[in-house]
Amino acid sequence: MSIAFVLDSGSDYLGQEDVIETSCPVHVVPLNVDFKNEGTYLDGITITHEEFYDKMRNAKELPKTSQPAPQKFYDTFHKLINEGYTILYLGMASGLSGTYQSANVAKEMLTDEEKSKLFVVDTGTVSAGVIYLLEYADELIKQGLSVEEVHTQLEERKKSVAGIILLETLENITKGGRISVLQGKVGNFLNIKPLLKVKDGAVETIENFRGKKKGIRKLAEMVQDWKDNNEELFIVHSYPSRQVVFDTFKEQFSLDSFKKIRCIKLGSVIGTYGGEKLIGFIKF
Numbered sequence: 235m236s237i238a239f240v241l242d243s244g245s246d247y248l249g250q251e252d253v254i255e256t257s258c259p260v261h262v263v264p265l266n267v268d269f270k271n272e273g274t275y276l277d278g279i280t281i282t283h284e285e286f287y288d289k290m291r292n293a294k295e296l297p298k299t300s301q302p303a304p305q306k307f308y309d310t311f312h313k314l315i316n317e318g319y320t321i322l323y324l325g326m327a328s329g330l331s332g333t334y335q336s337a338n339v340a341k342e343m344l345t346d347e348e349k350s351k352l353f354v355v356d357t358g359t360v361s362a363g364v365i366y367l368l369e370y371a372d373e374l375i376k377q378g379l380s381v382e383e384v385h386t387q388l389e390e391r392k393k394s395v396a397g398i399i400l401l402e403t404l405e406n407i408t409k410g411g412r413i414s415v416l417q418g419k420v421g422n423f424l425n426i427k428p429l430l431k432v433k434d435g436a437v438e439t440i441e442n443f444r445g446k447k448k449g450i451r452k453l454a455e456m457v458q459d460w461k462d463n464n465e466e467l468f469i470v471h472s473y474p475s476r477q478v479v480f481d482t483f484k485e486q487f488s489l490d491s492f493k494k495i496r497c498i499k500l501g502s503v504i505g506t507y508g509g510e511k512l513i514g515f516i517k518f
Contacts, residue, residue, distance in 0.1 A: 238319040240310055242333045244326030244503040245364035248278030251476050252496055256372040263306050267502045268298045277502045286502050299502050301333035307340035315348050320381050323354045324364055329435025353385040358434045362468045362498035362516045363395045397432035399514030400449045454486040465493040468516035472500045
Protein backbone atom coordinates (compact mmCIF):
# COMPACT_ATOMS: atom_id res chain seq x y z
CA MET A 235 0.00 0.00 0.00
CA SER A 236 1.31 3.44 -0.96
CA ILE A 237 0.91 6.07 1.74
CA ALA A 238 1.20 9.85 1.41
CA PHE A 239 1.14 12.56 4.04
CA VAL A 240 -0.77 15.80 3.58
CA LEU A 241 -0.03 18.78 5.81
CA ASP A 242 -1.10 22.40 5.77
CA SER A 243 1.49 25.16 5.90
CA GLY A 244 0.71 25.75 9.58
CA SER A 245 3.13 22.85 10.07
CA ASP A 246 6.02 25.08 8.87
CA TYR A 247 7.24 22.06 6.90
CA LEU A 248 8.21 24.28 3.98
CA GLY A 249 11.34 26.40 3.77
CA GLN A 250 13.34 24.98 6.69
CA GLU A 251 17.13 24.99 7.01
CA ASP A 252 16.98 21.44 8.35
CA VAL A 253 15.97 18.87 5.73
CA ILE A 254 12.90 16.94 6.88
CA GLU A 255 13.20 13.43 5.47
CA THR A 256 10.39 10.89 5.38
CA SER A 257 9.97 7.58 3.62
CA CYS A 258 6.51 8.61 2.40
CA PRO A 259 5.85 11.62 0.14
CA VAL A 260 4.63 14.82 1.81
CA HIS A 261 2.26 17.34 0.21
CA VAL A 262 1.51 20.75 1.72
CA VAL A 263 -1.67 22.78 1.25
CA PRO A 264 -0.76 26.44 1.89
CA LEU A 265 -2.66 28.94 3.98
CA ASN A 266 -3.21 32.43 2.62
CA VAL A 267 -1.22 35.41 3.91
CA ASP A 268 -2.68 38.81 3.15
CA PHE A 269 -0.78 42.08 3.53
CA LYS A 270 -3.02 45.11 3.21
CA ASN A 271 -2.53 46.91 -0.11
CA GLU A 272 0.02 44.30 -1.23
CA GLY A 273 -2.12 41.30 -2.09
CA THR A 274 -2.35 37.72 -0.91
CA TYR A 275 0.47 35.19 -0.82
CA LEU A 276 0.56 31.42 -0.49
CA ASP A 277 2.33 30.64 2.78
CA GLY A 278 5.71 29.02 2.19
CA ILE A 279 5.23 28.93 -1.59
CA THR A 280 4.92 32.44 -3.02
CA ILE A 281 6.37 34.00 0.14
CA THR A 282 9.28 32.60 2.15
CA HIS A 283 9.60 32.85 5.92
CA GLU A 284 12.30 35.49 5.51
CA GLU A 285 10.16 37.56 3.13
CA PHE A 286 7.23 37.27 5.50
CA TYR A 287 9.16 38.70 8.45
CA ASP A 288 10.65 41.47 6.30
CA LYS A 289 7.21 42.53 5.13
CA MET A 290 5.65 42.27 8.59
CA ARG A 291 8.46 44.34 10.10
CA ASN A 292 7.70 47.20 7.72
CA ALA A 293 3.90 46.92 7.66
CA LYS A 294 1.65 49.33 9.55
CA GLU A 295 -0.88 46.58 10.11
CA LEU A 296 -0.41 42.90 10.84
CA PRO A 297 -0.94 40.54 7.93
CA LYS A 298 -3.98 38.31 8.04
CA THR A 299 -3.77 34.56 7.60
CA SER A 300 -6.73 32.49 6.42
CA GLN A 301 -7.36 28.82 5.86
CA PRO A 302 -7.24 27.28 2.38
CA ALA A 303 -10.56 26.86 0.61
CA PRO A 304 -11.99 23.32 0.83
CA GLN A 305 -11.47 22.99 -2.92
CA LYS A 306 -7.69 23.23 -2.39
CA PHE A 307 -7.78 20.27 -0.03
CA TYR A 308 -10.18 18.38 -2.28
CA ASP A 309 -7.89 18.78 -5.28
CA THR A 310 -4.93 17.43 -3.29
CA PHE A 311 -6.87 14.53 -1.72
CA HIS A 312 -8.57 13.54 -4.99
CA LYS A 313 -5.34 13.62 -7.01
CA LEU A 314 -3.36 11.51 -4.53
CA ILE A 315 -6.12 8.92 -4.13
CA ASN A 316 -6.42 8.61 -7.91
CA GLU A 317 -2.66 8.01 -8.00
CA GLY A 318 -3.16 5.05 -5.66
CA TYR A 319 -2.25 6.59 -2.31
CA THR A 320 -3.90 6.22 1.05
CA ILE A 321 -3.62 9.58 2.84
CA LEU A 322 -2.80 10.66 6.36
CA TYR A 323 -3.67 14.34 6.84
CA LEU A 324 -2.05 15.91 9.90
CA GLY A 325 -3.80 19.23 10.39
CA MET A 326 -2.78 22.15 12.56
CA ALA A 327 -4.87 22.59 15.72
CA SER A 328 -8.53 23.25 15.00
CA GLY A 329 -8.58 25.52 18.04
CA LEU A 330 -6.10 27.87 16.36
CA SER A 331 -7.40 27.92 12.80
CA GLY A 332 -10.32 26.90 10.60
CA THR A 333 -7.91 24.94 8.40
CA TYR A 334 -8.77 21.55 9.85
CA GLN A 335 -12.48 22.25 9.32
CA SER A 336 -11.77 23.20 5.71
CA ALA A 337 -10.06 19.84 5.20
CA ASN A 338 -13.08 18.05 6.66
CA VAL A 339 -15.43 19.88 4.30
CA ALA A 340 -13.20 18.67 1.48
CA LYS A 341 -13.42 15.12 2.79
CA GLU A 342 -17.21 15.25 2.52
CA MET A 343 -16.80 16.17 -1.16
CA LEU A 344 -15.13 12.82 -1.84
CA THR A 345 -16.92 9.61 -2.79
CA ASP A 346 -17.42 6.96 -0.10
CA GLU A 347 -14.66 4.86 -1.64
CA GLU A 348 -12.28 7.84 -1.64
CA LYS A 349 -13.17 8.69 1.97
CA SER A 350 -12.07 5.20 3.03
CA LYS A 351 -8.56 6.11 1.85
CA LEU A 352 -8.30 9.34 3.84
CA PHE A 353 -7.45 9.54 7.54
CA VAL A 354 -7.47 12.96 9.21
CA VAL A 355 -5.87 14.00 12.50
CA ASP A 356 -6.49 17.21 14.41
CA THR A 357 -3.00 17.36 15.89
CA GLY A 358 -3.92 19.96 18.52
CA THR A 359 -0.59 21.62 17.80
CA VAL A 360 1.22 23.68 15.16
CA SER A 361 4.64 24.10 13.51
CA ALA A 362 7.30 21.79 14.98
CA GLY A 363 4.65 19.90 16.93
CA VAL A 364 3.11 18.76 13.64
CA ILE A 365 6.55 17.93 12.21
CA TYR A 366 7.29 15.79 15.26
CA LEU A 367 4.03 13.85 14.74
CA LEU A 368 4.81 13.53 11.03
CA GLU A 369 8.18 11.92 11.76
CA TYR A 370 6.63 9.73 14.45
CA ALA A 371 3.98 8.50 11.99
CA ASP A 372 6.58 7.88 9.29
CA GLU A 373 8.63 5.79 11.71
CA LEU A 374 5.57 3.67 12.55
CA ILE A 375 4.94 3.12 8.85
CA LYS A 376 8.55 1.99 8.37
CA GLN A 377 7.96 -0.49 11.19
CA GLY A 378 5.13 -2.02 9.17
CA LEU A 379 2.05 -0.65 10.94
CA SER A 380 -1.08 -0.17 8.84
CA VAL A 381 -2.55 3.26 8.19
CA GLU A 382 -5.37 2.47 10.59
CA GLU A 383 -2.89 1.55 13.32
CA VAL A 384 -0.79 4.67 12.69
CA HIS A 385 -3.91 6.82 12.87
CA THR A 386 -4.84 5.29 16.22
CA GLN A 387 -1.31 5.80 17.56
CA LEU A 388 -1.30 9.44 16.41
CA GLU A 389 -4.57 10.16 18.18
CA GLU A 390 -2.97 8.95 21.39
CA ARG A 391 0.51 10.46 20.94
CA LYS A 392 -0.79 13.95 20.09
CA LYS A 393 -2.15 14.28 23.64
CA SER A 394 1.38 14.63 25.00
CA VAL A 395 2.62 17.28 22.54
CA ALA A 396 3.00 20.85 23.82
CA GLY A 397 4.84 23.94 22.63
CA ILE A 398 6.61 26.21 25.13
CA ILE A 399 7.39 29.66 23.69
CA LEU A 400 8.84 32.90 25.04
CA LEU A 401 7.75 36.10 23.31
CA GLU A 402 10.08 39.02 22.66
CA THR A 403 7.30 41.59 22.39
CA LEU A 404 3.59 42.05 23.06
CA GLU A 405 3.14 44.19 19.97
CA ASN A 406 1.88 41.47 17.67
CA ILE A 407 -0.58 39.86 20.06
CA THR A 408 -1.88 43.35 20.84
CA LYS A 409 -2.38 44.19 17.16
CA GLY A 410 -3.92 40.78 16.66
CA GLY A 411 -6.50 41.40 19.38
CA ARG A 412 -5.24 38.68 21.74
CA ILE A 413 -4.82 41.28 24.50
CA SER A 414 -6.12 44.85 24.84
CA VAL A 415 -4.16 47.85 23.58
CA LEU A 416 -3.84 49.09 27.17
CA GLN A 417 -2.48 45.74 28.37
CA GLY A 418 -0.03 45.74 25.50
CA LYS A 419 1.23 49.26 26.20
CA VAL A 420 1.63 48.58 29.91
CA GLY A 421 3.30 45.24 29.25
CA ASN A 422 5.80 46.71 26.79
CA PHE A 423 6.52 49.61 29.11
CA LEU A 424 7.32 47.14 31.89
CA ASN A 425 9.33 44.98 29.47
CA ILE A 426 7.06 41.99 30.08
CA LYS A 427 8.01 38.76 28.31
CA PRO A 428 5.27 36.10 28.43
CA LEU A 429 6.11 32.41 28.53
CA LEU A 430 3.26 30.54 26.84
CA LYS A 431 2.13 26.95 26.41
CA VAL A 432 0.38 25.76 23.26
CA LYS A 433 -1.41 22.46 23.88
CA ASP A 434 -4.62 20.80 22.72
CA GLY A 435 -5.32 23.73 20.43
CA ALA A 436 -5.25 26.32 23.22
CA VAL A 437 -2.75 28.95 24.34
CA GLU A 438 -2.19 29.64 28.03
CA THR A 439 0.26 31.82 29.93
CA ILE A 440 2.72 29.94 32.13
CA GLU A 441 4.39 33.03 33.59
CA ASN A 442 5.24 36.66 32.79
CA PHE A 443 8.79 37.94 33.24
CA ARG A 444 10.27 41.41 33.63
CA GLY A 445 12.98 41.26 30.99
CA LYS A 446 14.18 38.66 28.50
CA LYS A 447 17.00 37.29 30.63
CA LYS A 448 14.64 36.07 33.35
CA GLY A 449 12.41 34.47 30.76
CA ILE A 450 15.35 32.76 29.08
CA ARG A 451 16.57 31.50 32.43
CA LYS A 452 13.20 29.85 33.08
CA LEU A 453 13.11 28.42 29.58
CA ALA A 454 16.63 27.06 30.08
CA GLU A 455 15.50 25.33 33.28
CA MET A 456 12.66 23.69 31.39
CA VAL A 457 15.04 22.55 28.65
CA GLN A 458 17.37 21.14 31.32
CA ASP A 459 14.49 19.18 32.88
CA TRP A 460 13.60 17.88 29.41
CA LYS A 461 17.23 16.91 28.72
CA ASP A 462 17.35 14.69 31.81
CA ASN A 463 14.96 12.22 30.16
CA ASN A 464 15.16 12.90 26.41
CA GLU A 465 17.83 12.72 23.71
CA GLU A 466 16.07 14.87 21.10
CA LEU A 467 15.17 18.57 21.18
CA PHE A 468 12.85 20.47 18.85
CA ILE A 469 13.59 24.20 19.05
CA VAL A 470 11.10 26.67 17.57
CA HIS A 471 12.08 30.25 16.81
CA SER A 472 11.59 33.36 14.69
CA TYR A 473 15.21 34.44 14.48
CA PRO A 474 17.04 34.92 11.15
CA SER A 475 18.71 31.50 11.30
CA ARG A 476 19.41 28.51 13.54
CA GLN A 477 22.98 29.73 14.01
CA VAL A 478 21.72 33.02 15.46
CA VAL A 479 19.57 30.99 17.87
CA PHE A 480 22.55 28.92 19.02
CA ASP A 481 24.86 31.94 19.26
CA THR A 482 22.31 33.99 21.20
CA PHE A 483 21.44 31.33 23.77
CA LYS A 484 24.55 29.18 24.07
CA GLU A 485 25.28 30.55 27.55
CA GLN A 486 21.84 29.53 28.80
CA PHE A 487 21.20 26.38 26.75
CA SER A 488 23.65 23.54 27.27
CA LEU A 489 22.78 21.40 24.27
CA ASP A 490 25.81 19.13 24.03
CA SER A 491 24.14 16.08 25.52
CA PHE A 492 21.28 16.04 23.02
CA LYS A 493 21.91 13.45 20.33
CA LYS A 494 19.60 15.23 17.90
CA ILE A 495 18.57 18.89 17.74
CA ARG A 496 15.96 20.17 15.32
CA CYS A 497 15.57 23.90 14.76
CA ILE A 498 12.26 24.91 13.15
CA LYS A 499 11.67 28.50 12.05
CA LEU A 500 8.10 29.68 12.56
CA GLY A 501 6.19 30.79 9.50
CA SER A 502 3.28 33.14 9.06
CA VAL A 503 0.70 31.38 11.25
CA ILE A 504 2.49 31.70 14.59
CA GLY A 505 4.81 34.45 13.36
CA THR A 506 1.90 36.84 12.84
CA TYR A 507 0.97 36.71 16.52
CA GLY A 508 4.29 35.76 18.07
CA GLY A 509 6.46 38.27 16.24
CA GLU A 510 10.22 38.15 15.79
CA LYS A 511 12.83 36.81 18.22
CA LEU A 512 10.47 34.23 19.66
CA ILE A 513 12.15 31.17 21.14
CA GLY A 514 10.84 27.92 22.57
CA PHE A 515 10.76 24.16 22.26
CA ILE A 516 8.38 21.26 21.77
CA LYS A 517 7.67 18.74 24.51
CA PHE A 518 6.31 15.31 23.57
